[in-house]
Amino acid sequence: MEVVVVPSAEQVASLAADAVCRLLQGAPGAVLGLATGSSPLALYAELIARHRRGEVSFARARAFTLDEYVGLPAGHPESYREVIRRELEDHVDFGPGAVRGPDGTAADLDRACREYEQAIRAAGGVDLQVLGIGTDGHVAFNEPGSSLTSLTRPKALAQQTRTDNARFFGGRVQEVPSLCLTQGLGTIGRAGHLVLLACGQQKAQAVAATVEGPLSASCPASVLQLHPHATVLLDPAAASALRHRGYYDLAWANKPAGQGL
Numbered sequence: 001m002e003v004v005v006v007p008s009a010e011q012v013a014s015l016a017a018d019a020v021c022r023l024l025q026g027a028p029g030a031v032l033g034l035a036t037g038s039s040p041l042a043l044y045a046e047l048i049a050r051h052r053r054g055e056v057s058f059a060r061a062r063a064f065t066l067d068e069y070v071g072l073p074a075g076h077p078e079s080y081r082e083v084i085r086r087e088l089e090d091h092v093d094f095g096p097g098a099v100r101g102p103d104g105t106a107a108d109l110d111r112a113c114r115e116y117e118q119a120i121r122a123a124g125g126v127d128l129q130v131l132g133i134g135t136d137g138h139v140a141f142n143e144p145g146s147s148l149t150s151l152t153r154p155k156a157l158a159q160q161t162r163t164d165n166a167r168f169f170g171g172r173v174q175e176v177p178s179l180c181l182t183q184g185l186g187t188i189g190r191a192g193h194l195v196l197l198a199c200g201q202q203k204a205q206a207v208a209a210t211v212e213g214p215l216s217a218s219c220p221a222s223v224l225q226l227h228p229h230a231t232v233l234l235d236p237a238a239a240s241a242l243r244h245r246g247y248y249d250l251a252w253a254n255k256p257a258g259q260g261l
């Protein structure tokens with residue numbers, strides 16, 4: 001795992017954007033994995049800015065989102081499909097139907113999950129997966145206790161996650177759905193490159209458990225330890241509980257120039 005600590009959240013977004021742009025410049029038909037939550041928003045803003053400057057095109061790319069609430073009507077502003085549309089898709093040049101998410105409105109949720117897995121496989125898998133992390137160490141909506149090899153499936157949300165996400169629902173936790181569909185940790189682990197973004201003190205313990213704790217379903221993000229190409233991009237506050245910070249800084253400083261993440 002490569003742990004990179006940079007001075008600001010803006011630089012976290014900028015380094016992540018470098019990785020996405022480098023991928024798309026070399027492989028314009030690449031498959032992206034998109035996350036929701038506040039962590040990737042600055043990355044998406046940076047990608048939009050670079051697209052407007054003509055530095056990157058998504059015209060041949062495809063993308064799969066990580067997860068979706070169950071119970072929100074299609075088009076609900078907080079459905080993750082709408083968030084991705086609003087925060088990225090509407091402002092760049094993805095082709096029609098190029099961005100997909102799990103269908104949280106499906107009558108048969110298990111079937112929708114199976115079909116989503118198949119669609120990801122049919123696309124050749126995700127090349128670069130953007131990830132955030134919950135304060136309890138969840139990734140996508142894989143809450144503590146999730147199987148490390150799980151696939152896309154319906155899942156109940158932890159109370160902590162509903163409380164954390166209430167800010168997107170006007171602070172009303174009772175409006176946050178209690179069920180979701182989420183790519184599993186096994187699904188996520190098949191992506192070619194995992195790029196996890198975390199900023200702020202509130203993520204420090206989850207980040208430390210992810211990077212330096214035992215591999216454990218108690219911290220679902222610790223599954224990144226098994227991945228051959230996982231990058232954790234942090235601001236200093238999110239890195240503040242790491243014991244081996246000095247080593248990570250040394251490794252990053254000694255990385256050959258131009259190699260990227």
Ligand SMILES: N[C@@H]1[C@@H](O)[C@H](O)[C@@H](COP(=O)(O)O)O[C@@H]1O
Binds near residue numbers: 138
């Ligand atoms: N399902 C999403 C996750 O994909 C996200 O990583 C997490 C952290 O969100 P934030 O980045 O807003 O802290 O929240 C949600 O629950």
